[in-house]
Amino acid sequence: MSATHEAPRLPPTFNRLAWSNLAAQSAEQVALAAAPIVAVILLGVGEGQTGLLQTALTLPFILFAIPAGLLADRMSRRRLMAGAEGLRAVALLVILALIGFNLLTLPLLALSGFVAVCGTVVYSVAAPALVPSLVSPQSLPAANSRIELARTVAFASGPALGGVLVGWVGAAPAFGFAAALSIIAVVLLSGIYEPARQPAPQRHPMQEIREGAAFVLHHPLLRPVFITQFIFNTASFLLLAVFVPYAVRRLGLSATGVGTTLAMYGVGMVIGALLATRVISCLPFGVVIGLGPVTGFVAASMMALTTLLPSPALAGLSFFLLGAGPILWVISTTTLRQSVTPPRLLGRVSAINIMSYGARPVGSALGAIVGGIYGAEVCLYLAAAIFAAQALVILTSPAVSLPRQPEMVI
Template sequence: MSSKSTGGSKSSARLPSAFNRLAWSNLAAQSAEQVGMAAAPLVAVLALGVGAGKTGMLQTAQTLPFLLLSIPAGLLADRMPRRRLMACAEALRALSLLGILACAGLGWLTWPLLAVLGFVGACGTVAYTVSAPALVPTLVPPECLAAANGRIELARTVAFAGGPALAGALVGWTGATPAFGLAAALSICAVFLLARLREPARPARPPRHPLADLREGARFVFGHSLLLPIFLTQLIFNTAFFVLHAAYVPYAVHRLGFSASGVGATLATYGVGMIVGALLAARVTRMLALGTVIALGPIAGFAAAIVMVLTLWVPSILLAGLSFFLMGAGPVIWVISTATLRQTVTPSDLMGRASAINIMAYGSRPIGSAIGAVIGGLYGAETCLIVAAVGFLAQALVIVTSPVLHLHRQPEMVGRPSPAPSPS
C-alpha cells in the first residue's frame, strides 16, 4: 500500500457514494457477525453449561462454511451481480439470527440447535465476505483503491471493537435474547443499504464449466510468487487463532475466573487493537517498505500468542487483553496492505475467484476450532494455548522467508475497466 494511496485525505474525499453505501452495509454486516459470534459461545457456556470440547465444536459449525463454500461463492461472484449475491447472503444470515432469537425467547434453544443455526448464518457470511472485495474495484478508481480498502477495514475494526463487548454485556446482564436481536437488526440494515447500491455492469462472460473457472483462478493464485505465501500465512494464522479462540471462553471463565462482561471486554481489545492498527496503517506504510509492513501482522500475531501463554503463570485480565490487542493491531495492517496488493495484481475477471481462494484460508477456522475442541476436551484449554503459539510461529516464518518481504512498494496495477460514474 503506497503512501500516496493510503495517506491522503483527497483520495478518501473522492470515494463515490456507491462505495459509501457498500461501506455502511459492510459495517452493519460485520457488526452483526461479531455480536452473534461472541454471544454464541457465551450462551453455550453460561446458559447451556457446555465445556471446552462442545464450545470448540460450536465454533467449528460457525466457521465450516468458509471451508466448504468459499470457492462456490467465488464462482457465483464472477458470474452474477455481486450486489445481489451479497444482499441474498446477508438476508440468509438475518433469518438464522432471527431463528436463534425466537428459540432463545421461547426457551427452546439447545446446543445442537445453536450450532445448526450458526452454520446456516455463516453460509451467508461467506458469500458476503467473498463478494465485497471483488466489488470494491468496480466502484472506485484505481488511485482510491487503497483508501477504500482502509475504509472497509476500519469498519470491520469498529465491529470487532464493539461487538464482543456489547454481546458480553447483553448476555451477562439480560440474557441471550437482546444480543441476538441486535445482531439480527444489524443484519437487516445491511440488506437495506445494499438495496440502493448501483453496481456497474460487467461484460458478459461466455458459459464455461465451473471446474474450468476454478482451475483458472487456482492456477493464478497458487502460481503467483506473492499471492501464494500470503495465502499460506493466512491459512496457518487462522488455524492457530481458532485453536486459541475455541478454548479461550472456557479458559477465561473457569481458569482465569472472568465474568461474561470480563470475557467480552478482553475480546473487545482485539477490535481496539484493530482500530489503532487501521489508524496507524498509512503512517507505518510511509515509514517502512511494503514487505516489512506486511510482515508486521504475522510477527505481532506470534507475540500475542506468547503473551496469552504467559497467563498460564500470571492469570491477569490485563495480559489477556494485551494479547488480543496485539492480535488485532498488527494483523489489521496486514489485511489492508495485502488486500490492496491482491486487487492490484489480479485481473478484474478473476477477482471473485481470487477473493474466494483468499477467503478459503478462513476455511482453516473450523480446522482450528476442531483441533481446539479435541485438544481442549482431552488435555484442557491450557494445552490449546501452547499449540496455538506453535502455529503462530509457523505463519510468521512463512512470510518472513518469502519474496513478499522484499517488496518496497505496490506493483503496477493490472488493467481493469473503469468504474461507472458515481450515482447521486
C-alpha cells in the same frame, strides 16, 4: 510533503458499502453471540451440544466459500451481497418467530444459524471483490482500512452487545435487532451503482475453481501470502484454545481479568485499522505486509514468556500486538490481491482466501490434544514456534520486497 500522506477521499458510492458492511458485520457478531447464550439459557443444553452448535455456525465457511466465489465472478456482486444479507435477515427472523411461538429447539436453532452464516460467507467473499470497481487503485488501502475498521469494531463490540441484549431485553429482541441490521445493510446496498463487467464465458464450475486455485497457488506473491495466512490461523487458534484456563491457573486472573485481557485484542485491531492508511503511506508496501506476521511472532513470544514471568500486563500487551499487527496484514494483503488479480477472478481468489479460515479448527484441535497431554505451557511454546514459521515464510518471499502497491491488473 504532507499532501502526499493525505488519505484519499472515498466516493459516496463506497461509503454506502462501508456503512452496509458495518451493519452486516454487526448483525453477524450480535447473532453469533446470542445463539450459544440462548442455547444454554433458553434450551438448557450442555457443553457438548453447544460445541455442535458452534460447528454448525462455522461449517459454511468451509463448505460454501468456493461456490460463493464462483457466484461473485458470474453475477452482479452488489445483488449477490444484497441477496445474501436478505437471506441472513430471513433466517434471523425465523429464529425470532420460533422463540415467540415457543417452538425453538437446538436443531432448529442450528439449522437457522447455519443458513444465516451462509449469508455471511457470501457477503464476506463478494465485498472485497466489489471494492476495486468502486474506488480508484490509489484509494484501495484507505477503502480496505474502512472495511476492516468496521469489521474490528463489530468484532470488538458485537459479542458484548449480543450478551447485553439477551440479558436485558431477552432472546427474541436480540435476534430481531440483528435482523434489523441485516435489512439496513440490504437497503444501503440498493443505492450502490456497480459498473458493468465484461461477461465471462460460462464453463464447468470445476474448471473455474481450478482456474482460481491455480492462479493463487502459482502466483509468486499470492502463494506465500496464502501459506502464511493458513499457518497464522493455526497458531492463533492454538493459542486462543488454551489461554483462558492458562490465564486463570497460571496468571491468577479472575473472569473479569480474562475478559479485559482478551479485550486488548479488539483494541489492538481497532487502533491498527485506524492507523493503517498512514502506515501504508509512510512505509514501503512490502514492509507493511511483513509487519503483521513479525508482530504476531513477537506477540506469541511474549505470551510464551509469561510461563517464566507470570504477568497479566505482558499477556495483555501480547493480545494487543496480536490485534494491531495482523490487521495491517489483512489490509495490505487484501490490497495486494485486488491489485494483482484480474477482475474476472476476484471472487474466486477472495473465496480461496476465506478458505484459509479452515485452519482455525485445526489450531483449536491441536490445542485440545497437546494441552490435554502436555499442558497449556507447551501449547504456548508450540504456538510461538508456529508463528515463527509463518513469519519465515513471508520474510523469504518476494512480497516483502515490494516498494509500493503493485499496478492494477485489468
